[in-house]
Amino acid sequence: MITRLSYYPGCSLKATGLEYDLSARAVCRELDVELTEVEDWNCCGATSAHSLNSFLGLSLPARNLAQVQKGGLDVVAPCAACYNRLRHAEYHLRRHGRMGTLLEKSLGFVFEDRVTVLTLPDLFVRRVGLETVLHRVTNKLNGLRLACFYGCLLVRPPRITGAIGQARDPDLLDRLVASLGAEPVQWSYKTECCGASQALTHPEVARAMVSRLLEAAREAGAEAVVTACPLCQSNLEMHGSTETGLPSFYFTELMGLAFNLPEAQRWFKMHLVDPTRCLACCRGSASTLLECK
Amino acid sequence: MTQSHCVDLQWQTEITRLSGQPISLCYQCQRCTSGCLPAAHADYTPNQIIRLIQYGARERVLRSRAIWLCSSCYACDVRCPNGINISDVMDVLKEMAITGGLAPLEENAPLFHRLFVKDIRRRGRVHEAVLMARYKLRTGTLWDDLPLALRLYRRGKLPVLASTVKQKQTIRRLFHLAESSVKGGRTDQ
Numbered sequence: 001m002i003t004r005l006s007y008y009p010g011c012s013l014k015a016t017g018l019e020y021d022l023s024a025r026a027v028c029r030e031l032d033v034e035l036t037e038v039e040d041w042n043c044c045g046a047t048s049a050h051s052l053n054s055f056l057g058l059s060l061p062a063r064n065l066a067q068v069q070k071g072g073l074d075v076v077a078p079c080a081a082c083y084n085r086l087r088h089a090e091y092h093l094r095r096h097g098r099m100g101t102l103l104e105k106s107l108g109f110v111f112e113d114r115v116t117v118l119t120l121p122d123l124f125v126r127r128v129g130l131e132t133v134l135h136r137v138t139n140k141l142n143g144l145r146l147a148c149f150y151g152c153l154l155v156r157p158p159r160i161t162g163a164i165g166q167a168r169d170p171d172l173l174d175r176l177v178a179s180l181g182a183e184p185v186q187w188s189y190k191t192e193c194c195g196a197s198q199a200l201t202h203p204e205v206a207r208a209m210v211s212r213l214l215e216a217a218r219e220a221g222a223e224a225v226v227t228a229c230p231l232c233q234s235n236l237e238m239h240g241s242t243e244t245g246l247p248s249f250y251f252t253e254l255m256g257l258a259f260n261l262p263e264a265q266r267w268f269k270m271h272l273v274d275p276t277r278c279l280a281c282c283r284g285s286a287s288t289l290l291e292c293k
Numbered sequence: 294m295t296q297s298h299c300v301d302l303q304w305q306t307e308i309t310r311l312s313g314q315p316i317s318l319c320y321q322c323q324r325c326t327s328g329c330l331p332a333a334h335a336d337y338t339p340n341q342i343i344r345l346i347q348y349g350a351r352e353r354v355l356r357s358r359a360i361w362l363c364s365s366c367y368a369c370d371v372r373c374p375n376g377i378n379i380s381d382v383m384d385v386l387k388e389m390a391i392t393g394g395l396a397p398l399e400e401n402a403p404l405f406h407r408l409f410v411k412d413i414r415r416r417g418r419v420h421e422a423v424l425m426a427r428y429k430l431r432t433g434t435l436w437d438d439l440p441l442a443l444r445l446y447r448r449g450k451l452p453v454l455a456s457t458v459k460q461k462q463t464i465r466r467l468f469h470l471a472e473s474s475v476k477g478g479r480t481d482q
């Protein structure tokens with residue numbers, strides 16, 4: 001059965017998160033999910049817009065929701081920050097308080113609450129279903145020990161994301177990578193912050209935050225970290241030093257690998273820090289899997 | 294720095310109204326702070342910011358580094374037993390510090406955020422590479438990351454052409470409205 005969805009790439013997936021975009025689209029295609037890019041989408045404003053001006057921080061994502069509503073299909077937003085901003089706008093439109101009304105008025109649209117905003121893990125676990133994913137796996141990631149990193153914005157704040165009961169110990173990514181044959185490790189840093197734009201504004205603070213994270217992942221026995229956000233991914237890559245740092249992958253890349261998609265090796269080459277290079281030094285399931293020299 | 298030593302309750306009332314958060318309920322349990330990773334690097338912890346608001350220490354708060362170290366991770370919100378969404382309070386403070394011209398000059402975060410939204414205003418989308426170059430230029434660190442720029446370029450991650458929203462007039466309208474919302478005071482949610 002074909003699932004049809006709107007796709008909100010956001011700015012990062014066209015640049016630093018290019019391999020996330022490519023792998024997400026490839027994996028969707030394999031699972032019969034047909035994606036149509038949101039017509040004339042604009043930037044969600046990320047953390048910057050809402051830090052400067054509350055109206056701007058909500059009206060930018062609200063315009064995207066208006067565009068999505070025109071298309072009539074549920075929308076998936078791979079970037080955790082975009083997802084979070086879309087949900088914030090949806091929250092205010094739904095509540096229809098002063099802000100919600102103002103948003104509708106300034107965009108000249110009536111919010112009908114007909115479309116759902118999904119994360120990619122939501123899509124694969126709850127819509128497509130793990131059975132279907134499992135069915136498509138031809139190259140099991142046997143025993144690859146992975147620390148799934150959700151970060152902040154996929155789950156928090158639960159009043160906005162609806163991730164009640166999943167805010168502290170989410171498990172969608174863990175279940176997903178388990179269905180690929182990998183072994184998710186238990187660790188307590190799943191939903192810590194990667195430092196977000198601190199990487200640029202307070203690099204020393206971001207570095208400390210990321211180091212703690214990677215150390216915890218390593219202690220838990222992980223061979224790699226799995227992300228679902230372009231900002232988390234680039235912060236983990238850039239600020240975890242190459243020697244001590246664990247490689248990080250977008251979860252969609254690992255799906256592509258498990259589906260035996262030939263283009264998967266190309267995505268890894270697009271990382272700022274080649275994950276296969278880190279894996280080459282550790283013997284074990286990971287390196288054989290990625291055919292490291 | 295001017296410091297007032299008498300308690301000014303007005304300011305707490307104002308922040309409560311603008312953020313919609315019950316600031317007076319804070320009983321200093323510090324759960325917010327125990328979940329805040331950047332707090333260790335800041336001049337004030339989140340619970341101290343709340344306390345200073347209760348004291349009406351407007352300038353101290355608005356000139357603090359703490360509000361710019363906040364990465365809006367919402368960890369504090371989830372922890373507060375009194376239902377205070379501290380991140381919403383932080384947003385109000387950031388906005389106030391900027392419009393009041395009180396953000397410390399040595400803080401780079403306000404500059405970064407401003408350049409970010411300027412890019413959106415220009416074309417409706419952010420061109421990450423151009424944004425980073427502008428930011429690096431203004432902070433005098435452009436050459437630090439040249440190897441990074443080269444790596445991005447080689448990986449096809451530095452698109453030469455910036456993609457642009459077609460309905461630019463809508464984006465511009467939102468910016469005008471945002472500016473008038475500042476002049477008329479922040480829009481309560």
Ligand code: SF4
Pocket residue numbers: 325328329330331332339362363364365366367368369370379380383
């Ligand atoms: S939202 Fe800001 S204040 Fe709250 S825990 Fe995160 S960084 Fe700290």
Ligand code: SF4
Pocket residue numbers: 318319320321322323324325326339340343372373374375376377379
């Ligand atoms: S968690 Fe809430 S009540 Fe406790 S110190 Fe922080 S703001 Fe105050």
